[in-house]
Amino acid sequence: MKQETISQAEKGVSRFDFNIKRRVVFTDRRGSFAEVYPFINQMMMDLPLRDSRAGKVRELLDVKTIVNNPYRRCVGGYGRNINIFFLLAEAMWIATGRKDLEFLKIFNSRMSDFSDDGVTFHAPYGWRLRHWGIPSEGMSQDPGLDQVKEAVRLLAADPETRQVVMSIWNPKFDLGVKSKDLPCNDMVMLKLRCGKLVTTVQNRSNDLHWGLPTNIFQFSFLTEVMALCLGVELGVQTHNSQSLHVYEWNNTARQMSELFASRKTRRSLYYEGAVSYMMDFNFESEVPVNRLCEITAFMEEMINRLLVRNVDGGDPDDEAGYEQYVSEKSTYFWAVYQMLKLYVLYKRNRGACAPEDLDQLLTSCSEMLTFINNACEVDKNWDYMTLARNFFAARLSNAEPCKIL
Numbered sequence: 001m002k003q004e005t006i007s008q009a010e011k012g013v014s015r016f017d018f019n020i021k022r023r024v025v026f027t028d029r030r031g032s033f034a035e036v037y038p039f040i041n042q043m044m045m046d047l048p049l050r051d052s053r054a055g056k057v058r059e060l061l062d063v064k065t066i067v068n069n070p071y072r073r074c075v076g077g078y079g080r081n082i083n084i085f086f087l088l089a090e091a092m093w094i095a096t097g098r099k100d101l102e103f104l105k106i107f108n109s110r111m112s113d114f115s116d117d118g119v120t121f122h123a124p125y126g127w128r129l130r131h132w133g134i135p136s137e138g139m140s141q142d143p144g145l146d147q148v149k150e151a152v153r154l155l156a157a158d159p160e161t162r163q164v165v166m167s168i169w170n171p172k173f174d175l176g177v178k179s180k181d182l183p184c185n186d187m188v189m190l191k192l193r194c195g196k197l198v199t200t201v202q203n204r205s206n207d208l209h210w211g212l213p214t215n216i217f218q219f220s221f222l223t224e225v226m227a228l229c230l231g232v233e234l235g236v237q238t239h240n241s242q243s244l245h246v247y248e249w250n251n252t253a254r255q256m257s258e259l260f261a262s263r264k265t266r267r268s269l270y271y272e273g274a275v276s277y278m279m280d281f282n283f284e285s286e287v288p289v290n291r292l293c294e295i296t297a298f299m300e301e302m303i304n305r306l307l308v309r310n311v312d313g314g315d316p317d318d319e320a321g322y323e324q325y326v327s328e329k330s331t332y333f334w335a336v337y338q339m340l341k342l343y344v345l346y347k348r349n350r351g352a353c354a355p356e357d358l359d360q361l362l363t364s365c366s367e368m369l370t371f372i373n374n375a376c377e378v379d380k381n382w383d384y385m386t387l388a389r390n391f392f393a394a395r396l397s398n399a400e401p402c403k404i405l
Contacts, residue, residue, distance in 0.1 A: 001280040001331040001378065004071040025065040032072035033065065033216050034269045037080070038260045041208060044246050045257045056248040063244040065212065070199070070220035070237040071276045074383045075213040076269035079255040081394045083108065084387035085343040087214065088336055089306075091221035092299045097130030097146075103303055106310050106344060114181045122181040125218065128168045129188070135173060148222070149292055151190055152229055156288040159192040166190070169204070185215055190223070196235030197227040206241035209252045215239060228279050229291040274383040281330045298329065302337055310344050331376055338372045339388055346392075362392045 025036055047058040075082055086107040093103055099120045104111040116122055120136050127136045134144035147166040154164050169186035187202040201219050206212050220237055227234050246253045281298075283291045301322075308316045316322070327334045346365050353361050366389055373385050393399060 001277050001335075001376070003379065004069070004276050004278055025063065032069055032074070032270050033067055033213065034072070034075040034077065035271065037075055037213065038078045038256055038268070041246065041253055041256050042260050044208060044244075045253060049248055052245075052247075054247060057245045058248070059243055059245040061243060063206075063241045065216075065239040065241065067216060067220075067237045067239075070216070070223070070234045071278060072270060072383070073217045073220040073276070074269055074274070074387055075216075076274075076383075076387050076390065077272070078259045078268070080209075080213075080252065081390060082213070082387060083391060084384055085340060085391070087217050088384070089303075089340055090214075091218055092303060092336075094124070094126035094129075094218055095148075095222050095225050096296055096300045096303065097126040097148075098303070099124045099127040099136040103307055106306070106347065107340075116180055122177075122179040123168070123170075123174060123183040124181075125168055125183065125185060128170065128183065129166055129222075132167065133170070148226065149289055152226055152292050153289050155190065155192050155197075155226075155230060162191060164190040184211060185219070188219065190226075192230070192232065193235060196233050197223055197230065198235040199223045199237045201237070201239045203239060203241045205243045206239070206245070207250075208244055208246045209250055209256075212239065212241065212244070224279050225295060226292070228281055229283075229288045229295065231288070233278075269383060269386065272386070273381045274386045275379050275381050276383050277332060277378060279330070279332045281333070282328065298333070302326070302333070302340075306337075306340055306344060309341065310348070313348055331378075335372055335376045335378075335384070338375075339369070339384065342368050342372070358395075359397055362396055365392045 025040060044058050044060065047060070049056040049058055051057075052059075074084065074087075086104075089107045090104060101111060101115050101119055101121065112118060114121065117137065121127075122136060124136055127134075129148050130146045131144035132147050134140050134142055151164045151166055154161055166188040167186070168183045168188070174182055184205045185201055185203050189200040189202075191198045199219060201215065203211075203215065206215070216237065216239065219239075220234065223237070224234055281291075281295055283294060285291050285294060305316045305319075305322065323334070323337075326337055342365060346361065349361055350358070369385055369388050369392075370380075373380055373382065376382075
């Protein structure tokens, strides 16, 4: 696992541009969406309110967000205490093409609000991408079209191709349909240019706080898996949001605006020194499509073991041998697995924990994160670890907002 690098010329103060008339958000090579995020929120809070089916909203149409460094996929700061455990779990869930509610509920109980039947989702991104044409509801012997696999095959065969488009929105299943889970992200276009995988995501409806930051994480994770299989790095990632909006009732928007305006806690994840790391994986095959199958099965096994741990409360069979196997395959995924295991342990213990013992549990979790960080021999300011520590620190009884992101 290696840290993503930035040239000397690109170090220093990060730059960005937000042109409200042209509706373009641009971050430079050093920058990330985390640094632009509070500025966009502040500008959108100055827009007039209009009515919508979910309440009064501030909206910009046809906004283009260009992220030049998608390895820096996280957001944090200005009161945005994001759940990195859920983001990682959901990203793997999408990459493997799952549709079940059970796994995501471990990390975010509110996911039940977006399921029509309490078992699956109507339009899970991963299922649509890896089982195109097959409804997620019910069972089918037909696996559908694996668009991710086909995209990797096409890009490997012809690096200059402009014909790699993966669809998520399916008019047959979605147009005019009533569901709690209609896809907001509708299309992913991929190109290889200058040895890097360039991504464009088309989005019909994007909440600035609950949508865009998560989408940047989800799709940069998925495309990094694909890039790893192809033996290339990530290039520019663009999100075209036909509707970028902030609801009047969104407390996160209000809090971020107040903190930003006060300038008392102007802290952003990467300004605070966080660094990002690239995925590593010890593939057995040299063929990109076979590599995709290999890493998909690897992540699927990880998810299944976390499900067993959540239900039984103990280690699955031969956990020690499995952890050794994971560490030999990937330092990155070993660390992610340990983090998700820790969260499952925290959640199980929190339910049985007396209020006066909660701080000790949170402190123990933070100490375990330090152990995981040291075992990986990576920078203590790894963005994932910074957000994980922040998650536990923010829940301490004596937590001080100015001392956390």
